[in-house]
Amino acid sequence: MKEKEFKFVCGEKCPHYQKINKVKLPNTEQIEKLSDMFKLFADNTRLRIICSILNTELCVCDLCELLDLNQSTVSHQLQILRNAKLVKYRRDGKQIYYSLKDEHIEQIISTSLAHILEEEEK
Amino acid sequence: MKEKEFKFVCGEKCPHYQKINKVKLPNTEQIEKLSDMFKLFADNTRLRIICSILNTELCVCDLCELLDLNQSTVSHQLQILRNAKLVKYRRDGKQIYYSLKDEHIEQIISTSLAHILEEEEK
DNA sequence: TTAATATATGAACATACATTCATATGAAAA
DNA sequence: TTTTCATATGAATGTATGTTCATATATTAA
Numbered sequence: 001m002k003e004k005e006f007k008f009v010c011g012e013k014c015p016h017y018q019k020i021n022k023v024k025l026p027n028t029e030q031i032e033k034l035s036d037m038f039k040l041f042a043d044n045t046r047l048r049i050i051c052s053i054l055n056t057e058l059c060v061c062d063l064c065e066l067l068d069l070n071q072s073t074v075s076h077q078l079q080i081l082r083n084a085k086l087v088k089y090r091r092d093g094k095q096i097y098y099s100l101k102d103e104h105i106e107q108i109i110s111t112s113l114a115h116i117l118e119e120e121e122k
Numbered sequence: 123m124k125e126k127e128f129k130f131v132c133g134e135k136c137p138h139y140q141k142i143n144k145v146k147l148p149n150t151e152q153i154e155k156l157s158d159m160f161k162l163f164a165d166n167t168r169l170r171i172i173c174s175i176l177n178t179e180l181c182v183c184d185l186c187e188l189l190d191l192n193q194s195t196v197s198h199q200l201q202i203l204r205n206a207k208l209v210k211y212r213r214d215g216k217q218i219y220y221s222l223k224d225e226h227i228e229q230i231i232s233t234s235l236a237h238i239l240e241e242e243e244k
Numbered sequence: 245t246t247a248a249t250a251t252a253t254g255a256a257c258a259t260a261c262a263t264t265c266a267t268a269t270g271a272a273a274a
Numbered sequence: 275t276t277t278t279c280a281t282a283t284g285a286a287t288g289t290a291t292g293t294t295c296a297t298a299t300a301t302t303a304a
Contacts, residue, residue: 066142072266075280218250
């Protein structure tokens with residue numbers, strides 16, 4: 001197996017090839033998908049929407065009410081979540097009900113919340 | 123206990139107070155901290171840096187090499203991670219070595235990666 | 245002390261994106 | 275069919291932020 005080639009060296013011992021060669025990064029596409037996914041959680045409004053439907057389905061009107069947001073704002077954010085396939089939705093008459101598509105989401109949020117709460121103690 | 127009051131009603135049945143009242147959201151401060159945290163992961167460059175030091179400490183030069191980035195870019199992003207207290211660092215001579223501060227991070231990343239990989243199968 | 249080197253930082257620029265307003269769509273009721 | 279109502283969407287605007295260039299800081303070597 002060929003050793004990786006690097007373009008820039010700042011000193012004799014540095015960079016530390018032995019350490020660097022052991023690093024296992026997700027590939028470019030995976031990094032892209034990961035950061036795209038985290039972007040979804042990286043906004044107050046979207047995060048509140050996501051948390052709202054962690055355990056129940058809600059219609060757009062419910063979200064506007066619960067979160068005190070413009071209907072337009074909610075719909076725009078839901079569109080983003082739909083495009084990312086993070087949520088599913090169903091129509092029932094005039095209302096459209098949104099819910100989460102995946103249980104990983106709940107796990108990610110709860111782990112992150114644990115992180116936050118631990119920080120608070122310090 | 124008083125029932126929550128809502129300002130906007132789109133129909134007779136809607137909003138669905140019974141469902142809405144059961145929703146348990148993190149409080150405002152927690153939402154803020156959560157989304158701030160996700161922002162850290164929501165950028166390709168920062169995410170690659172974070173993944174690089176998941177299991178080892180690396181100096182700035184190592185990161186420049188490994189990730190093929192400007193030294194300035196790396197330092198700026200490390201500053202953001204430092205301010206967020208997501209990383210710790212130690213000086214050894216001219217080099218400064220960075221590592222992660224918390225094991226939650228690894229868990230969040232691996233859960234998220236599992237989510238991504240599951241999506242790929244579909 | 246002076247020079248060299250690893251890292252940090254400030255300013256400028258370009259880009260991404262969240263919100264709002266106005267309006268469109270599409271289902272149900274009249 | 276026409277109206278009403280819940281939701282979606284396009285355009286415009288302001289703001290946040292990632293990268294780069296130039297330069298500062300701090301440690302080591304000479």
